[in-house]
Amino acid sequence: MAKSPRIDNDLLLRAGLELMRQHGKPLSKLQSPGRSMLYALSNGESVRVRTCNDHILIVLADRPDHDAKLNIEGTDWLLIVMPEIERTAGAVIAYFVPTAVAVEAARHTHQEWLSTNPQTNGTNTTWNLWFDSDGPHKANDFGLKWSKYRLPGASATNQSIALGETPEPGNVKTEVESARQRISKAAGVSPAAVRITIDFGA
Numbered sequence: 001m002a003k004s005p006r007i008d009n010d011l012l013l014r015a016g017l018e019l020m021r022q023h024g025k026p027l028s029k030l031q032s033p034g035r036s037m038l039y040a041l042s043n044g045e046s047v048r049v050r051t052c053n054d055h056i057l058i059v060l061a062d063r064p065d066h067d068a069k070l071n072i073e074g075t076d077w078l079l080i081v082m083p084e085i086e087r088t089a090g091a092v093i094a095y096f097v098p099t100a101v102a103v104e105a106a107r108h109t110h111q112e113w114l115s116t117n118p119q120t121n122g123t124n125t126t127w128n129l130w131f132d133s134d135g136p137h138k139a140n141d142f143g144l145k146w147s148k149y150r151l152p153g154a155s156a157t158n159q160s161i162a163l164g165e166t167p168e169p170g171n172v173k174t175e176v177e178s179a180r181q182r183i184s185k186a187a188g189v190s191p192a193a194v195r196i197t198i199d200f201g202a
Contacts, residue, residue, distance in 0.1 A: 011157040012051035015092040016081030022153035046075040053087045055131035059106040091156045095149045109139035
C-alpha cells in the first residue's frame with residue numbers, strides 16, 4: 001500500500017521549536033554543514049533536531065560494527081519531532097532525549113537483533129528505533145519507554161490546531177487514527193493497543 005504524502009520537514013521543525021519554547025528551552029540556530037539541524041540551548045548545550053513523518057527514529061551507522069559512528073551523535077541532546085498521526089498535518093509530538101540515551105538504545109537494540117542470528121549479509125548500518133508497539137519487538141515502543149522525555153504543550157504543523165480550534169473533519173481513516181492516538185494517550189498505552197470498529201450497517 002502506498003504511503004500518504006509527507007509533511008514538510010520545515011513545518012515539523014517549526015512545530016518542534018515552538019514546543020521547546022513552551023517548555024522554557026528556546027533554541028538558537030547553529031552553523032551546520034549540509035542539511036543538519038543543529039541548535040543550542042541558552043546554557044550552550046547543543047541540540048540536534050530530527051524530524052520524521054513516521055513514528056520512527058532513523059539511525060544510520062557508518063559501518064556495521066557495534067562501535068560505529070552514528071548519525072545522531074555529536075550533540076548533547078536530540079529533539080525528535082513527528083506528526084501525532086503519521087504523515088498527517090496537525091498536532092505534533094516531540095521527545096527531548098539526551099543523545100547518550102538515544103545512542104545507547106540504538107546500539108543495544110541492534111546488538112539484540114544480531115543475537116537472533118538474522119539472515120543478513122553483514123552490512124547492517126540502519127539501526128532504527130520505533131515509537132509504536134508494531135515495530136520489531138526488540139526496537140519498538142520507545143514512545144512508552146521514553147515517555148518521560150516527551151515535551152508537554154501543544155504545537156502543530158497547522159497552527160489553528162495548536163491554538164485549540166476544532167479542525168474540519170477529515171476522511172474516516174484520518175478520524176479513526178486521530179481517535180486512536182487520543183485514546184492511547186489517555187489510557188497510557190501504545191496506539192497499536194487501541195482497536196476501533198465501525199459498523200457501517202447499523
